Amino acid sequence: MTGLMWKNSSPIKNFEDRLSDFLGFIYEIKLKDGRYYVGRKQFWTSKGYETKWREYNSTSKTITDNPELIETKEIIGIFTSKSAMRYAEAACIFWSDSYLNPLGLNWSFDSCKGTLKLTEEDSEQLKLLEKRWQK
Numbered sequence: 001m002t003g004l005m006w007k008n009s010s011p012i013k014n015f016e017d018r019l020s021d022f023l024g025f026i027y028e029i030k031l032k033d034g035r036y037y038v039g040r041k042q043f044w045t046s047k048g049y050e051t052k053w054r055e056y057n058s059t060s061k062t063i064t065d066n067p068e069l070i071e072t073k074e075i076i077g078i079f080t081s082k083s084a085m086r087y088a089e090a091a092c093i094f095w096s097d098s099y100l101n102p103l104g105l106n107w108s109f110d111s112c113k114g115t116l117k118l119t120e121e122d123s124e125q126l127k128l129l130e131k132r133w134q135k
Contacts, residue, residue, distance in 0.1 A: 008075045015078050019043055026077040026088045029058055031069040037105040038098050040089040060105050077125045081117040095133035
């Protein structure tokens with residue numbers, strides 16, 4: 001496990017002061033060789049306990065097998081519901097081209113099913129995340 005801390009690049013700068021307001025975050029991990037991975041991590045378990053999100057690296061086998069390759073761990077969006085997180089993760093995978101780009105490590109993602117629950121804050125973040133890759 002790498003000792004790298006998460007860099008918060010989301011528009012919500014005080015999220016740790018309001019952690020109970022959020023379910024989790026979307027992240028991008030960049031490796032030293034130029035590869036990258038987009039994923040999501042929950043702050044809370046289904047039983048309401050805080051996860052070990054601060055130490056978390058990824059479920060990507062490439063990253064878990066080679067944590068020394070991690071260059072940066074970046075929180076890029078923080079969301080209140082599972083549906084918003086799933087949607088944002090899938091959208092960011094497409095917007096970043098991580099699914100098709102040979103440098104992208106995403107080979108699958110969880111689809112968004114059912115009713116999408118977005119707060120105003122969630123909607124604002126999705127707009128900012130889309131702009132991140134729409135240059």
